[in-house]
Amino acid sequence: MLAAGPGVLSSSRKLAGRRRRETVAVLLFSGAPIFESSIPLSVFGVDRQDAGVPRYRLLVCAGEEGPLTTTGGLTLTAPYGLEALSRAGTIVVPAWRSISQPPPVEAIAALRKAHHEGARIIGLCTGAFVLAAAGLLDGRPATTHWMYAPTLAKRYPRVHVDPRELFVDDGDVLTSAGTAAGIDLCLHVVRSDHGAEAANALARRLVVPNRRGGGGQAQYIDQSLPEEIGNDPLAEVVTWALENLNQQFDVEVLAARAYMSRRTFDRRFRTLTGSAPLQWLITQRVLQAQRLLETSDLSVDD
Structure with a gap:
């Protein structure tokens, strides 16, 4: 807010x-x-x-x-x-x-x-x-x-x-x-x-809270791709990232997969998704961890 x-x-x-x-x-x-x-x-x-x-x-x-x-x-x-x-x-x-x-x-x-x-x-x-x-x-x-x-x-x-x-x-x-x-x-x-x-x-x-705090909208965002991403060249990179959230990679890796400099990738990614790539990546990993805790027998450490 x-x-x-x-x-x-x-x-x-x-x-x-x-x-x-x-x-x-x-x-x-x-x-x-x-x-x-x-x-x-x-x-x-x-x-x-x-x-x-x-x-x-x-x-x-x-x-x-x-x-x-x-x-x-x-x-x-x-x-x-x-x-x-x-x-x-x-x-x-x-x-x-x-x-x-x-x-x-x-x-x-x-x-x-x-x-x-x-x-x-x-x-x-x-x-x-x-x-x-x-x-x-x-x-x-x-x-x-x-x-x-x-x-x-x-x-x-x-x-x-x-x-x-x-x-x-x-x-x-x-x-x-x-x-x-x-x-x-x-x-x-x-x-x-x-x-x-x-x-x-x-x-x-x-009969509503006078203030809501915490994770804002982030707690509701799901893993689906944005509606308009389908024909964008970054779609393949975003799809790969979502399918490999359990792997160790950072934004530099995503920029390299898109054949872009980090600066260009950051700008294009923000334009496409409305979010900075690092923040998006962290959010997606947290959401995936939440889903696994809710739907599997994996422990928090796993």
């Missing part, structure tokens, strides 16, 4: 026009998963002042012409459109329907304008792809669901994708990993706005 770094605009910078920080716009698209879409609605759209949680004003906005469908075939009608984003000091994109499709140009333009005018922009899970398409993640650290992190890193090479984090706070632009990590990030926003006591009270109401 990364916090804002030096030189990054703070989330408390001056808002332009009618924008108010406590006004939260949630930008919905057709085809988005309902769970992710409901997270900011539950966190920012319910009055819990009786529990000591300051109230936000929620604007649910359609990012395209409705009615909007969700997973499960439900149909939604948002009370506001893109024009309502002009009043929001915080905008949440909870999900995007397909990482292979570009978001609507009108929504992209509205997000760029809002960010230019000082709004805090939040992308939950695949919502990071909408922020990246708008150029809001260029030169910034970001995360998304670990399955899609390699795709995000490859499609938007100017984004510093970290697939290990549950969420990344870069001041005025924030992103989270998959599904429940959206709750983590929304609680973090409440904590940043109103302090730990308010965030803890909200977590108790939602």
Whole structure:
């Protein structure tokens, strides 16, 4: 869980026009998963002042012409459109329907304008792809669901994708990993706005941990190859590494198998997978050890 770094605009910078920080716009698209879409609605759209949680004003906005469908075939009608984003000091994109499709140009333009005018922009899970398409993640650290992190890193090479984090706070632009990590990030926003006591009270109401720590997304990442690696020249090297995790080799060996210098290999590998090769190798070995302990009679020493 990364916090804002030096030189990054703070989330408390001056808002332009009618924008108010406590006004939260949630930008919905057709085809988005309902769970992710409901997270900011539950966190920012319910009055819990009786529990000591300051109230936000929620604007649910359609990012395209409705009615909007969700997973499960439900149909939604948002009370506001893109024009309502002009009043929001915080905008949440909870999900995007397909990482292979570009978001609507009108929504992209509205997000760029809002960010230019000082709004805090939040992308939950695949919502990071909408922020990246708008150029809001260029030169910034970001995360998304670990399955899609390699795709995000490859499609938007100017984004510093970290697939290990549950969420990344870069001041005025924030992103989270998959599904429940959206709750983590929304609680973090409440904590940043109103302090730990308010965030803890909200977590108790939602019956969720007020903070999750530890291994971040790394504990969930599996051994399967990233979706877009298949046609890349590094695919053979990655496959070999996964099949020989019990052997003693390092990143220099992988670079040699790819016929690349270590520096070139590091750069290409990070672009392809969203992770540094040494960190990826260590993670894969730990995960393989976990699987063997769970599925075999081997001891810890073995």
